[in-house]
Amino acid sequence: MSLTSTANAIAGRQADPATVAGTCPDHLVRAVRAEVRRGLDWQQTADCVAGALRASLPDPAAILPVPLRRGDPAGYQSHLLYAEPDGTFSISAMVWLPGQQTTIHDHVAWCVTAVLQGREHEEIFALADGGRTLRLAARNVNPPGTVSGFAPPGDIHRVRNTGDTVAISMHVYGADISRLGNSIRREYTLPIHP
Numbered sequence: 520m521s522l523t524s525t526a527n528a529i530a531g532r533q534a535d536p537a538t539v540a541g542t543c544p545d546h547l548v549r550a551v552r553a554e555v556r557r558g559l560d561w562q563q564t565a566d567c568v569a570g571a572l573r574a575s576l577p578d579p580a581a582i583l584p585v586p587l588r589r590g591d592p593a594g595y596q597s598h599l600l601y602a603e604p605d606g607t608f609s610i611s612a613m614v615w616l617p618g619q620q621t622t623i624h625d626h627v628a629w630c631v632t633a634v635l636q637g638r639e640h641e642e643i644f645a646l647a648d649g650g651r652t653l654r655l656a657a658r659n660v661n662p663p664g665t666v667s668g669f670a671p672p673g674d675i676h677r678v679r680n681t682g683d684t685v686a687i688s689m690h691v692y693g694a695d696i697s698r699l700g701n702s703i704r705r706e707y708t709l710p711i712h713p
């Protein structure tokens with residue numbers, strides 16, 4: 520594991536602060552900053568940032584060096600690309616080997632995800648039975664070019680690489696993951712409705 524990145528096989532536990540391990544193109548940082556500074560609500564900000572990313576998705580080779588694009592059998596990896604100095608947003612790249620997945624979790628703030636390589640399978644859950652169980656609300660298979668913006672509440676999900684190649688995605692968070700380590704609010708181990 521790179522010293523400058525975060526292994527997320529134990530996502531949800533307090534992670535170590537990360538330092539920058541890759542590169543985010545300047546024009547993309549400026550585009551995200553412009554949307555964040557509009558001061559819209561979380562869902563609107565996520566939608567606007569998603570639009571900015573959709574207009575200018577980078578090639579994985581432009582944001583991560585070769586060794587970090589290979590993945591790690593220990594778990595999917597999160598590599599910090601950029602952290603805004605005022606803490607209002609941060610950008611990371613995630614690298615998944617086939618079969619690797621997150622826990623079921625939600626986030627402390629808005630988030631935008633963009634699939635750059637491979638396919639990511641996402642399941643979205645809703646709390647049921649007064650919060651005692653989870654119900655599968657939606658299931659998506661996201662090919663390269665898929666950009667999604669979401670904001671709490673209602674952002675409980677699990678992401679998995681169900682393809683047979685390395686998957687790489689870019690994530691923009693409305694939080695400073697260089698300080699927090701990740702943006703996960705809670706992991707869910709509740710029973711899932713059949």
Ligand SMILES: [Fe+2]
Nearest residue numbers: 624625626676
């Ligand atoms: Fe997530």
